[in-house]
Amino acid sequence: MTSIVDNGAEPRNDHDQEWLGGTSLGHVIDHSQVDLSHKVILYLEGISVSFDGFKALNDLNLTIDAGELRCIIGPNGAGKTTMMDVITGKTQPDEGRCFFGQTMDLTKMREAQIAQVGIGRKFQKPTIFENLSVFENLELALKTDKRARHSLFAWLDDDSRDKISDTLRQIRLDHEAERDAGLLSHGQKQWLEIGMLLVQDPKLLLLDEPVAGMTDDETERTGELFKSLAGKHSLVVVEHDMAFIEQLGGKVTVLHEGSVLAEGSLATVQNDERVIEVYLGR
Numbered sequence: 088m089t090s091i092v093d094n095g096a097e098p099r100n101d102h103d104q105e106w107l108g109g110t111s112l113g114h115v116i117d118h119s120q121v122d123l124s125h126k127v128i129l130y131l132e133g134i135s136v137s138f139d140g141f142k143a144l145n146d147l148n149l150t151i152d153a154g155e156l157r158c159i160i161g162p163n164g165a166g167k168t169t170m171m172d173v174i175t176g177k178t179q180p181d182e183g184r185c186f187f188g189q190t191m192d193l194t195k196m197r198e199a200q201i202a203q204v205g206i207g208r209k210f211q212k213p214t215i216f217e218n219l220s221v222f223e224n225l226e227l228a229l230k231t232d233k234r235a236r237h238s239l240f241a242w243l244d245d246d247s248r249d250k251i252s253d254t255l256r257q258i259r260l261d262h263e264a265e266r267d268a269g270l271l272s273h274g275q276k277q278w279l280e281i282g283m284l285l286v287q288d289p290k291l292l293l294l295d296e297p298v299a300g301m302t303d304d305e306t307e308r309t310g311e312l313f314k315s316l317a318g319k320h321s322l323v324v325v326e327h328d329m330a331f332i333e334q335l336g337g338k339v340t341v342l343h344e345g346s347v348l349a350e351g352s353l354a355t356v357q358n359d360e361r362v363i364e365v366y367l368g369r
């Protein structure tokens with residue numbers, strides 16, 4: 088007779104194997120949930136990335152708190168976009184650690200997985216569907232959210248409709264819902280793309296030069312939107328527009344040659360001699 092001895096450690100099948108892989112010191116880590124127990128949502132330590140011997144990131148250290156609105160500034164080539172590539176899994180760092188919350192090691196996850204656990208990225212160029220209406224763009228973004236059990240062919244349920252309506256108001260496109268996205272102004276297209284991220288409820292939003300090419304009025308409205316998102320979401324915003332950064336009012340990190348040159352309030356970094364030297368000019 089075969090006796091089955093369950094010592095609690097032997098995996099019984101593939102599912103258990105996977106499940107046990109998520110245990111540590113006796114407690115289960117839910118991999119789909121970001122662990123914010125230490126109030127930190129993003130933690131980069133000693134990140135380096137080389138392109139043919141050139142160090143685009145060089146021992147970069149950065150910590151973003153949950154709910155924070157952080158601005159990243161720095162001269163062209165400082166490594167700002169490369170940093171976002173590392174966070175989103177597009178680029179694998181040569182060295183360093185990159186964690187989402189306490190438990191998720193982003194360097195061990197694929198791009199699609201990283202998006203699924205709640206990191207949304209907005210690129211410089213909007214990637215909306217010009218031939219679809221504003222509403223349809225949001226609908227598509229909602230339905231491609233892998234975490235939600237939507238069918239592309241199903242009718243929208245009430246929750247989804249509410250989500251889209253709320254988002255339309257947030258991005259100030261509630262009066263443009265039926266318009267073709269291609270007919271929107273440049274600024275409105277940028278807002279629509281932000282809305283397409285928002286319907287997926289990202290915990291962390293990465294925004295690369297979001298107000299480039301916007302009118303002053305659109306820029307200010309974007310600032311209001313970002314400030315309203317902070318708290319519920321964490322935002323990392325790469326920008327050059329100083330008036331916009333001042334409006335956002337958060338902590339500012341200055342990147343230079345792939346590492347942090349200075350960090351603090353906008354006033355603090357604006358008065359930093361090294362920052363003036365390499366970025367702001369005299």
Ligand code: ADP
Binds near residue numbers: 162169
């Ligand atoms: P920023 O966004 O701050 O302007 P980037 O992160 O785009 O800077 O680029 C940092 C440096 O890395 C630049 O010198 C750039 O030319 C280089 N770089 C970025 N991506 C690549 C790549 N895929 N291959 C080679 N060099 C790259």
Ligand code: MG
Binds near residue numbers: 167168169
């Ligand atoms: Mg860039």
